[in-house]
Amino acid sequence: MKRNVLLGLFIISLFIGSMNFVTVQAESASVEPQSMLMAKYCTITNPDNGAVVSGFVTITVSASSTPKISIDGVTVATAYSYVWATTGYVDGSHTIRAKARGASDTNVVTVSNGGTINTPPTVIITSPANGATVSGTTTVTVSVSDEDTIVPDIYIDGAYVATAYSYSWVTTAYADGSHSIYAEATDTGGLTGDDTNTVTVDNGGGGQGWSKDTLPNMMPWWNDVIDVEKTSYTGAGTVIVVIDTGLVEIWEDYFPRENILTEYCRSYTQELGLDNVPWNKDTEGHGSAVTGTIIGYRLDSTTDYWINGVAEDAKIVMLRCVYWIGGGVTETTMLNNWANCINYARTLHSGALSSYNMVVSMSLGYDNT
Known part of the structure; x- marks a missing residue:
């Protein structure tokens, strides 16, 4: 009986000790959430906002965590203080910003080292x-x-x-x-x-006798499907090199002259002696159709209409390429010509047309089986 009593007292003591341990752990765990809720702060204590400074100035920051200090948007230190050599900056207004975790502060000061205050050109x-x-x-x-x-x-x-x-x-x-x-x-x-x-x-x-700005507009179904009217993009500042079959001979009846950069258009089929067709004599109609999809075109009918394009302010460079095999044209000849067209576009982009964004349009393919 005595042994059973002792065993029972031991178990009770162990149980009570465990309860105390759990209590201590719970109390200890409650400290961390409280520390995480401490107020975040960040204040530039020197120089004051609106101050006039010169020479070496010590920027000081009071913050709840180590701040990043920046001058005019450029980070100069991750510290509570930074010695700023203002002589390395032009006279005039400058912005000091300090950013700590969850808080920031900004002061604007005037640097005056006896130089001329910088003014815009x-x-x-x-x-x-x-x-x-x-x-x-x-x-x-x-x-x-x-x-x-x-x-x-x-x-x-x-x-x-x-x-x-x-x-x-x-x-x-x-x-x-x-x-x-x-x-x-x-x-x-x-x-x-x-x-x-x-x-x-x-x-x-x-010399065209018409302007798209005076014609009633029509939205073609292919533009309506992609909701082209919901974008503000017009193609301004972009040149599109169309590697295709050329433009129709009377292209000025359909396309605004200012959109076609005629001085850069080429017919590789003519240059290679494969035919006598210039870039502005599309015998297939495909290149003209692609151009109309891009910049729009004038529909010459009983009543003229302007058919909207997807990028009406873009410029077009038309390259008539080799698009067939046979009659002296081999697969290698055709593929090499496609590569030459692309290289020509790259040359334009790095040279005469470097001020434009450039897109290359190629509707090309063939069956070599």
Whole structure:
């Protein structure tokens, strides 16, 4: 009996001890969630917002965790303090930002080391004048005034054309009507100046006698299926190299002249002596159909309509390629020609048409069984 009593006391003691252990563990576990709920804070304590600073300035931060310190968007330290050599920055406004876990702070200060406060470049399009009417080849000239020597970027209708003080603009490649010339220049301090002039191109209607802007629009089913009207993309700034069968001989009755970059179009079948068909004499109709799908086309009927394209402001370079085997044309000849077309497009993209985005369209295939 005595042995049973002792055994029972031991078991009770062990049970009570286990309860105490569990209690201690639960109390200990409750500490961590409380620490995770501590307030997050981050304050730049020096320099003050709006302060004028010079020389070496110690940036100090009070934060709940080690902050990242940045100046003008560039991280300079992960620390509670940072010695900032302001002489390495232009005089003027600068932004200090500190970011800790879950909190951040921003102060704007003025650096003044006795230098000239940086101001944006003054950019002026000196020619053609705003509101001018232009034709043929027009020289766009831009002046830039700044402490730095900066060459401006020039854009026509939002598409980059040159980095230069002057640019020869061939207006005959554009539709008659209103066009914008934009120039901008950015100095070493990151400040940008710009200017915009709006001019009217008048080349006598481009010799076409019609404009898509005056025709009633029709949405073809193939564009309706892909909901083309729901996108704001127009193809501006993009050139599409169409490797196909060419364009119809009377292409100007269907396509706006300003969309076709005729100076870069080629007929490889003619150049290789395989036929006497130029790029603008599509004997199959396929290349013309592809072009119409891209930029749209004029439907010449009892009542003229403009059939909407998927990228109506894109430029087209038509390459008539070898698309058959036989009559002296081998499989190797045809495939090599396709490769030459692609290489020509690459040459344009890295050279004369480098200011454009480029897409290559190839509706090509064959059965070699």
